[in-house]
Amino acid sequence: MHHFPDARAVVQALSPDEPVILTRPKAAARAARFFVENFPGTAMYAVKANPSPDLIRILWENGVTHYDVASIGEVRMVRAVLPQAELCFMHPVKTASAVREAYFTHGVRTFSLDTIEELGKVVKATTDENGKAAEDLRLLVRLRVSSEHSELSLAAKFGVDLVDAAPLLQATRQHCDALGICFHVGSQAMTPFAYVQALERVRAAIAEAAVTVDIIDVGGGFPSSYPGMEPPPLEDYFALIHRHFEALPISYSAELWGEPGRALCAEYSSIIVKVEKRRGDELFINDGAYGALFDAAHVAWRFPVRALEDDLTQPLAEFAFYGPTCDDADFMKGPFLLPEDIQSGDFIEIGMLGAYGAAMKTGFNGFGAVEASVVDDEPMASLYLGRKDERVSDNVVSLR
DSSP: OEEESSHHHHHHHHOOSSOEEEEOHHHHHHHHHHHHHHSSSEEEEEGGGOOOHHHHHHHHHTTOOEEEEOSHHHHHHHHHHOTTOEEEEOOSSOOHHHHHHHHHTTOOOEEEESSHHHHHHHHHHTSOTTSOOOSOOEEEEEBOOOOTTEEEOOSSSSOBOHHHHHHHHHHHHTTOSEEEEEOOOOEEESSTHHHHHHHHHHHHHHHHHTOOOOEEEOOSOOOOOBTTBOOOOHHHHHHHHHHHHHTSSOOTTOEEEEOOSHHHHGGGEEEEEEEEEEETTEEEESOOTTTTTHHHHHSOOOOOEEEOOSSOOSOEEEEEEEOSSSOTTOEEEEEEEEETTOOTTOEEEEOOOTTTTGGGOOOGGGOOOOEEEEEOSOOSSOSSSSOOSOOOOSSOOOOO
């Protein structure tokens, strides 16, 4: 893999006709150390955000020991890369064969669920050939919570409703060594109050069920910084989560877990694209909705951009992008701010694509080939370069 100081150096050396994914190992290492040192519990990387083996090794080398795997494919891949890692199968709906392989072959002991049926599946699949049920399971009941404070909702698909949680918690308690409750406030939570609301639901569920709870997993949602989406400092999230976790009616030795995905890997990658055509304020580029820019097309996510040419002198203007495929849906409305005199043949760097972007590329329509390079400069945005002075007080919660 090529190694360069920055994106401009990549363009000058390669003048690439295909998109180039740039990785920043130092940024991923910094994010990992931040969570390990500051999150008041166990930071468990959500592998689906970016399953790159190189990235997973970087996180491990910087203290991340737990990994949220959501498929048997992720279980196999992470176990092959990190034989000593703690794997937690946190998808609430799994095949029995996946549970069986995860437990007996890969040493997975932690599973999530949100129905009595899934509980029965996990118990049966982890029972040995002599009919002896597993005695070392850590089972986490996923509770449905609001996603109103997040940019992308995850409230519809998974989670038991609060009114139905008590019987499921009581039944699950009978089949596990450690009982947990998990939830997900949605992706890119823009205020720590999202976790306060969710933890109040957890409190109500525990009180109704009257069970001993050993693990509270606050899931993902920890944000990164994008144009128009600049969240409060992560320390504010950690402080409020810790305060409300400590107030829960749980075991004195209960563990606090979190599942950062985006926050650990967003700054890891960017992409260089080439402008193939300009039509007014629309730029036709060589990556798009079926590549690393899925979110830019399908959920109108605005990523930071910068032109990589030295001869552009006009002020910034708003542009939309079309990707390389023949599909009209391969469109990213932005707006993306670039010099007004940008033209065909120019190169653009699109930043903060480490989360989901690099992981979601396809080969649709014959496109999707990419090169890869390592660069040494800083990402185009960061929550880890310096700290803001303002903090959420004891009595006031930001509702932004």
